[in-house]
Amino acid sequence: MIVKKFKLPSDPYNIIITGVGGQGNVMASRVLSNMLVNRGFMITIGETFGASQRGGAVMSHIRVSSKGTWSPQIPKGKADVIIALEPIEAIRVLAAYGHPGVFVLANTRPVYPVGVITGELNYPSREEIKLSLQELSAQLWLIDATDQAIGLGNPILTNIIMIGAFAKLGKLPILLDDFIKVMEQTLTGDKLEINLKAFTLGMEALET
Amino acid sequence: MSKLLEVREGSCHLLMGNEAIARGALEAGINVAAAYPGTPSSEILENLAQVAKVRNLYVEWSTNEKVAMEVAAAASFAGLRSLCVMKQNGVNVASDFMLHLAGSGTRGGMVLVTCDDPGALSSVNEGESRHFARMIEVPLLEPGDFQEAKDMTRWAFELSEELRTLIMLRSVTRMSHASGNISMGKLQDQLRRAEFRYDGFILDPNEGPVLSAPVAYKHGLQQGKIEKARELFEQSPFNTYEGPEKPELLIITSSACTLYSREAIHLLNLGGRVGLLKLGTTWPLPPNLLKKYLTLTGTILIVEEVLPFLEENVKIIAAETAKEIGIKTFYGKNDGTIPMTGELSPDLVVSALSRILEIPYAAIDPAYEKKAQAAAFFKAPQRGLAFCPGCPHRASYWNIRNALTLDDRQGFVCGDIGCYTLDIFPGGANTLKTLHAMGSGTGVASGFGQLSPFGLDKPVMAVCGDSTFFHAAMPALVNAIHHRANITVVILDNSGTAMTGFQSHPGLCINAMGQEAPKVDIAKICAAMGAKVAVCDPFDLPETQKTLNRLMEDEVGVKVLILNQKCGLSPEKKAVKKYDVHVDENLCIGEDCGCNRLCTRIFRCPALLWDKEKEKARVDDVLCAGCGVCTGICPQAAIVKEVA
Amino acid sequence: MAHQIMGQKELKEQVQDAGLCTGCGACINLCPYQVFYHDRTIVLNPCDIKAGRCYAFCPRTPVDLQALHAHFFQESDLTPEIGPVKAFFIVRAADAEQRKQAQHGGTVSALMSLALQEGMIDTAIVAENQERFLHAGVAVQQPMEIWERGKSKFIVSPTVAEFNRAARSDAERIGVVATPCQAFALAKMRLKPELSSGDNPIDKLKLVIGLFCGFTLSWAKLLDLLHKKTGLDAITGMDVPPGKDVLEIYTEEGVLVFPMEDVQACIREACRYCIDTTAEYADLSVGSARLSGNWEESRSWNQVIVRTDVGMALMALARNSGTLEFHDVPTGNLEMLKKAAWEKKRTALKNLVEKSGSADDLIYLDARDRLLADLKY
Known part of the structure; x- marks a missing residue:
């Protein structure tokens, strides 16, 4: 296959998927990684879940390599791409793993921390978030993924839309066919169909 | 189809560490697996349960870790291969049986997988299970990557049969919950038939009864097995060295720390200066192997989580062989080079190396870091843990707090482990004032319930989950009832072991393999024990609060309130809005x-x-x-x- | 002497934690934060509103008595001992059968029923004995429902809480049977203090019948006292007969008598700081009568102080309709009442000084208040 010879922008290429417990972080990292394994890459994923699922911030670190296994924790300042299912989580991750050359894809829908709900903490405005993310990244894409997922009938598809958007970014060789191949392993019929729609919507979101 | 059933040898799959361990067990041809759920260990048994039917396994979620080990041991005694799995603190629970099992020895290959949680990412402790291997005298293995997680698991069964003892394989969160490419081995067919021989000579390890007595004799045998393990480990392919022939510094490490260390060497570009000795067999340590690599250099850095287990054992060998290898400078936990608490990371190893070798390293450009830190501080409000939307515990604690407040005698709650621990966080009601081990809420409350003659006049309450009830709260409850402790025990029954992902328990009518099972009724047990029992739906706020106050005002003996409401994340409820x-x-x-x-x-x-x-x-x-x-x-x- | 309105935190510190809470219920049912449990006001959750109705309406937060008097009463009616007096009567319900349901002369029940019948009010709020000697205010619309709840209560009832609820329901004209502290709370509502938020439908209050009150008992302490002698279920009633210095508990098996010194120990702390025995802020106030030292005779009569025009109108209705039976007022009777009330005021002020540690600090009262000037405490 041609893409097997694809040269990674860096090796390992480091992706962080971040969000809030319950947003489908783990599933997103699995789907993305399985597409890459099928393309012949060596993948290491490090995940934080368990208690953190209960309203806490969750992160998946994905290391894509043609050489071997890497640490399941990406070293500080070494993320190449951040995919945020929740916008302020992108800011939080940048503080630890960002650098001026990082690309950020962030869903715009907030999930408010309990401290914000009680009124003790402030949640920044959409504009403030945008400015921060722009300042801290080489390029930023804000995507209304949850709104689009609701449009498809299920907000849980947010993660697939975000993965679709990342695929379109072209940093790694991922096509719709790769997605289909992975999803067909576990899904059929309507469920497969709606996931493909979500992935495609994500790809389109990056074009506009 | 589960990837664990892949039959093509050498095919490559992305597996989680826990899936790799499960696959390793299947490749070893196990028949029986038993566990109590606990993050980060739970997926091992879950994955085995999924393939139980196809692979002809017996898989169970036992009521606690000790029982899990006993169940697995029985299979071993009958000549089968068996696996038991638990998280770090589960080993404490199982350790009594484990001590005796080490004495009696095993027959069929038997492996204990323990998944530790350095940094307590999903625990209320960061206990070190490795010390049990030395204390109880059983061999300890620690895989250094995902492929090894699978391969060492398979090998552990062979080793167990060779030595006739339990083998402990220790994983950590960053191994169990991380994933990587794994090349599959051969799935072994299971041709063994269970047979338990017990009427041979009393000291016959194959035909006699399985006993830890006569103690001194059996203890001697056990130590002989450790000696044999020490010799075998000298040649183990899981102990590897990478780096220059004459390194300036030698890192000795194991487990996930191998990956951190390797990455740190890469980040600092020290491949030509630093050697990496990765040990897979960490108890007993092979002395000749250690001697060989300790000889290479005078500067040693030991990288491990959490306590200096490896460090101390290496230092003993270094002291014993000092005449031959010379005096070494050790860096590690004891001198503070590596933190003694919390989990490690590539960055922590980088910082240790850069200090020892005096190499400057900045992970992030300082100007960028300053901006990013400020943005995180001002724009990313802390995300405190909270009960999920729809969680019965929020309603339960709402009622508990209101009842305690109305009662107005400064009552408090003793708690233990489960989602209901989250009461201590900003999203909770902050009624929990003690928090310890499984079932400890009830046990500690039982003790508080005896203190009124000494002046303690605050009402005492305990909370306990349904799975926790069966795990370790029952003996504590019996104790409280028998000794007339004046306490109210609230059983937060959400119909599953929720925190770890909905594993079944004896209070449900289904078992780990999805078969129908007799439900053990918590209310009936409590009543039969002699408690005054009430049952409420925590979503019925006024009724639950009233009942709680009534029970608290009844000052005689143990009152139990069972709050029944399914977890909002349960398969039945999830994504179904009432x-x-x-x-x-x-x-x-x-x-x-x-x-x-x-x-x-x-x-x-x-x-x-x-x-x-x-x-x-x-x-x-x-x-x-x-x-x-x-x-x-x-x-x-x-x-x-x-x-x- | 305008006093600053504060919030829940200060209310808790200054009143509940200071042992001043009367349990009147004025801070209850305004919000979800204060609730009544047994005979206590409980802060269920913290509220951070700076100036709340709970604080404004509480009868034990600082208050300007002169302003209250000026607002409600005619200067010429005022007496220093028992507040305004327009008229004084000895009366009882005319119907002897109904009187049997009452504590003494049945005057309160008769007047409240009359007010309902005549349409002066559409809802009456009275205290009701619930389980285990705990009480609650209930809103009723039928005269019969008043008679069923006629007996005296010795544990506080959060009656104003029920007013707070009823005033925000369909009720339009509300009458309340109130103890002195409850009448005082209602009076503070009637002053309509300026609040940044929250409604105050006090204009629905059309009639307040006050009850003479010497003290209430702490529920927990009373239970301890009774537990030694009888079960709660056996009790049918209780009374403190004038002059006898005992508490009588009526049970199916007879009367239990507790010496007053035992009972004193059970008195709710807040009652020690109360300067009002006769419910001065009512339209009319009712207590048991004292007739020539004969308790059995006195027992079936009440004394009534009429304080406002509304009270006068109701008494006129009662006389004209034959609802009440009138008795001659014995000479010196009113003076005797004044003397007793005066003593109670002095004792309360002494207790306040003892609590604060300073003669200048009367806690919720103002030492400079002209109305308190003559009381040598």
């Missing part, structure tokens, strides 16, 4: 006198938000689970529910 909930903005009075945002300021459901612009409450449809509990707390009846 109610559509919304806020009638005409009725909501928000911050005015008369409400002052009770729903968002105090009740704190992640799905119930405060719209700052409108100054009204709002339900987030995406997050709302539709339990409808919030409709009962709004003083204006502005939160409205309709059957969905």
Whole structure:
């Protein structure tokens, strides 16, 4: 296959998927990684879940390599791409793993921390978030993924839309066919169909 | 189809560390697996349960870790291969049996997989299970990557049969919950038949009864097995060295720290200066191997989580062989080069190396870091853990706190481990005042319940989950009842081992393999023990609170209130909204006198938000689970529910 | 002497934690934060509103008595001992059968029923004995429902809490049977203090019948006292007969008598700081009568102080309709009442000084208040 010879922008290429417990972080990292394994890459994923699922911030670190296994924790300042299912989580991750050359894809829908709900903490405005993310990244894409997922009938598809958007970014060789191949392993019929729609919507979101 | 059933040898799959361990066990041809769920270990048995039918396994979620080890041991005694799995603190629970098992020895290959949680990412402790291997005298293996997680598991069964002892394989969160490419081995067919021989000569390890007595004799045998393991480990392919022939510094490491160390060497570009000795067999250590590599250099850095287990054992060998290898300088936990608490990371190893070798390293450009830190501080409000939308515990603790407040005698709650631990976080009601091991809420309460003659006049309450009840709360409850402790025990029955992902337990009518099983009734058990038992639905706020107050005011003996309501994340409830909930903005009075945002300021459901612009409450449809509990707390009846 | 209105935190510190809470219920049912449990006001959750109705309406937060008097009463009616007096009567319900349901002369029940019948009010709020000697205010619309709840209560009932609820329901004209502290709370509502938020439908209050009150008992302490002698279920009633210095508990098996010194130990702390025995802020106030030292005779009569025009109108209705039976007022009777009330005021002020540690600090009262000037405490 041609893409097997694809040269990674860096090796390992480091992706962080971040969000809030319950947003489908783990599933997103699995789907993305399985597409890459099928393309012949060596993948290491490090995940934080368990208690953190209960309203806490969750992160998946994905290391894509043609050489071997890497640490399941990406070293500080070494993320190449951040995919945020929740916008302020992108800011939080940048503080630890960002650098001026990082690309950020962030869903715009907030999930408010309990401290914000009680009124003790402030949640920044959409504009403030945008400015921060722009300042801290080489390029930023804000995507209304949850709104689009609701449009498809299920907000849980947010993660697939975000993965679709990342695929379109072209940093790694991922096509719709790769997605289909992975999803067909576990899904059929309507469920497969709606996931493909979500992935495609994500790809389109990056074009506009 | 589960990847674990892959039959093509050498095919490559992305597996989680826990899946790799499960696959390793299948490749070893196990028959029996038993465990008690606990993050980060749970997926091992879950994956085995999924393939139980196809692979002809018996898989169970045991009531606790000790029972799990006993169940697995029986299979070994009958000549089968068996696996038991637990998280770090589970080994403490199992350790009594483990001590005797080490004495009696095993027959069929038997492996204990323990998944430690350095940094307590999903625990309320960061206990070190490795010390049990040395204390109880059983061999210890630690895989250094995902492929090894599988391969060492398979090998551990062979080793167990060769040595006739339990083998302990220790993983950590960053191994168990991380994933990597794994090349599959051969799935072994199981041709063994269970047979338990017991009427041979009393000391016959194959035909006699399985005993830890006569103790001195059996203990001697056990130590002989450790000696044999020491010799075998000298040649183990799981102990590897990479680096220059004459390194300036030698890192000795194991487990996930191998990956951190390797990455740190890469980041500092020290491949030509630093050697990496990765040990897979960490107890007993092979002395000749250690001697060989210790000879290479005078500077040694030991990288491990959490306590200096490896460090101390290496230092013993270094001391014993000092005449031959010379005096070494050791860096590690004891001198503070590596933190003694919390989990490690590539960055922590980098910082250790850069200090020892005096190499400057900045992970992030300082100007960028400053900006990013400021943005995180001002724009990314802390995300405190909270009960999920629809969680029965929020309602239960709402009732508990209200009942304690109404009672007005400064009552408090003793707790233990489960989602209900989250009461201590900002999203909780902060009624939990003691928090320890499984079942300890009831045990500690039993003790507090005896202190009124000494002046303790605060009412004592305990909380306990349904799975925890069977695990370790029952003996504590018996104790409290027999000794007439004046306590109220609240059993938060959410129909599953929720925190770890809905594993079954004896209170349900299904077992790990999905078969129908007799349900053991918690209320009947408590009543039969002699407690005064009441049952409520925590979503019925007034009734639950009233019942709690009534029980607390009854000052004689043990009162048990069972709060029945399924977890909002349970397969039955997840994604099924019972109610559509919304806020009638005409009725909501928000911050005015008369409400002052009770729903968002105090009740704190992640799905119930405060719209700052409108100054009204709002339900987030995406997050709302539709339990409808919030409709009962709004003083204006502005939160409205309709059957969905 | 305008006093600053504060919030829940200060209310808790200054009143509940200071042992001053009367349990009147004025801070209850306004919001979800204060609730009544047994005979206590409980802060269920913290509220951070700076100036709340709970604080404004509480009868034990600082108050300007002169302003209250000026607002409600005619200067010429005022007496230093028992507040305004327009008229004084000894009366009882005319119907002897109904009187049997009452504590003494049945005057309160008769007047409240009359007010309902005549349409002066559409809802009456009275205290009701619930389980285990705990009480609650209930809103009723039928005269019969008043008679069923006629007996005296020795544990506080959060009656104003029920007013707070009823005033925000369909009720339009509300009458309340109130103890002195409850009448005082209602009077503070009637002053309509300026609040930044929250409604105050006090204009629905059309009639307050006050009850003479010497003290109430702490529920927990009373239970301890009774537990030694009888079960709660056996009790049918209780009374403190004038002059006898005992508490009588009536049970199916007879009368239990507790010496007053035992009972004193059970008195709710807040009652020690109360300067009002006769419910001065009512339209009319009712207590048991004292007739020539004969308790059995006195027992079936009440004394009534009429304080306002509303009270006068109701008494006129009662006389004209034959609802009440009138007795001659014995000479010196009113003076005797004044003397007793005066003593109670002095004792309360002494207790306040003892509590604060300073003669200048009367806690919720103002030492400079002209109305308190003559009381040598």
